[in-house]
Amino acid sequence: MRTIIINVTVVTMNDQREIHDPGFVMFENDIITAVGDMKDLPDKAGLLHTVTVDGRNGILMPGMVNLHTHMGMVPFRGLGDDCKDRLRVFLLPMEQKTMDEELVYLSTRYGAGEMLLGGVTTALDMYYFEEEAAKAMDEMGMRGITGQTVMDEGACDFAHPREALAYGENLIKKYRSHPRISACIAPHGTNTCGEDLLLEAYRMDSLYKVPFPLHMAEMDYEMDYFRKEYGMTPVRYLDSLHVLGEETLAAHCIHMTEEDLLLFKEKGARVAHCIGSNTKAAKGVAPVSSMLRLAIPVGLGTDGPASGNTLDIFTQMKLCANFHKNETRDRSAFPAETIVAMATIQGAKAMGLHDLTGSLEPGKQADMVLVETHSPNMFPVYNPYSALVYSANPSNVEEVYVAGECLVKGKKLVKSDMDEIRKALSEKMKKTDFGIYMAKMGNIY
Ligand SMILES: [Zn+2]
Structure with a gap:
């Protein structure tokens, strides 16, 4: 037609x-x-x-590109928004208790619907039970890459990272020839995955020529850990393992030294800039002007709905302009054209999809x-x-x-009804006893 x-x-x-x-x-x-x-x-x-x-x-x-998100986390949106540290205190334990395949599927359908209604056509998702996420994104008609998350301590889907790696590899193979959806292994982060797991995930993603996404240089305690344990930054640590390359798509990259940036440039690594999530969590502002000066591919990510709340890129574009202009004390810095490029073609480049989409x-x-x-x-x-x-x-x-x-x-x-998608997710959340679990956790609202 x-x-x-x-x-x-x-x-x-x-x-x-x-x-x-x-x-x-x-x-x-x-x-x-x-x-x-x-x-x-x-x-x-x-x-x-x-x-x-x-x-x-x-x-x-x-169509806009959301370079870093966790669509399975819609049920956690708005929880503990003003808490000091939620990740280890309750987000990870809560995922362990409540997350299952059906919830990931229904939540990802919701997330995909929300993104499409906001003009996002392509997303890189990182979560658990990603076969369900791939199915949901495919049904909703989106384009994207689903990253099966792996971490040393195991997660809600698999107790051992070996099982998560095998599941992820099967998922990569299953979607290899799909016109819109592909898959990859997504190590959770630099300090939640040990050396062996990072090496195996990178080997697999490189073998199948898909991105190697992970959280990096985001947390203060992450930076302290690498300083004390290895005497280097997370970027240098990844480079020392030879897992910093064109496949590497690092979310956040807030704490970057000039040497880290030059390494990123030299190795062709990419950045998912999540300004909304980073500033809401008071973690700092990534040095994006230096990244752009070095022509490092940088796109925009919303992060999960528990961190950045909304899944649209308009919000990120605005926050990106405001924070970076303010940071540089320069009203002419980060002109709108540069920011629209980050939301579209630069995001597509960072995902390796620029031959297909982004312009x-x-x-x-x-x-x-x-x-x-x-x-x-x-x-x-x-x-x-x-x-x-x-x-x-x-x-x-x-x-x-x-x-x-x-x-x-x-x-x-056009193909589905957002009210019905919300009803199905809400009913599943009631069945999962979210309310009872949250009450046990105390006041986290
Ligand atoms: Zn994230």
Whole structure:
């Protein structure tokens, strides 16, 4: 089927950063076939058998990329938001007690629905029972990579990391030829995985040419541990194990020395910048201006809903602009175009998916978002980048396409119903006795 979206401001995010205003994008099945100005629209004969969508002066942008998330954690959203340290105090024990395959599946469906409604078309998820996450993302029509989390002490899905590695490898093989979904092994972090586990996970991810995602240089106690135990930073530690390479996709990277940054540059490692999660947890601000100066691929991540709360990238774009401008005391730092690039093509590069997605160009997959400009917060629009970063929010997302399939129309999911998805998740949460468990944990709200 051939479709053309007309009367839109096309923000291509191609290398020349071309904008067509007013412009059009034409795609056949899953592939973009033409992008251009309205004055160059094909004539009537050229548009025979073509479905025409009037974009009504909206902004058509590439689908956004969420580089780091844990969709299975929707049930934990809003818990202990203002607690000093939640991870070891109750998040990990709670996962052990309550998380099962069905909950991961239902939670990931919810997370995928929320992301699509907010204009995220591609995500890298890291969690447990990731076969359920892959199934949910596939059913919802998203593009993404599901990372089976492994850690030394075992988790809610497998008591021993060996079992988690085997499960992850099977998942990688199962989705190897899938058009939208792939899988990888995701070590939880530098200090929750020992040397053997990191080496085995890296070996497997390199073998299958998939990302090697992990949390890194995030926690103060992580930095202290590496200083005391090894006399080096986590980055240098990973490099000493030879697991710092192009596959390495490190989330957070808050505490980076100049030497760490140069190592990242030299080895081609990538960064998932989670500004919302990091600043809410008072952990600090990653040195992203230095990363960009060194041309290290940096994209944006929401982190899980228990950390960053919302799963949309508009929020991250805004926080990214505000915190980094403030950090550098420079109003002109981090211009909106740079931030939209981090949300789209840079995120796709960091995931190794830039040949498929991240920009609107002929030959690429038709992954795109139509942002309407009729709502009060979207008038007037002088510069589409600035409107996307500083004015827009998920409620402005009118239509979303992934691989040419329309998944959101009129601000509603097309293939499924968000209310039903929420009802199913909520019923499962009641069955899991969340309330009883939380009461035992004391006041964590
Ligand atoms: Zn995370």
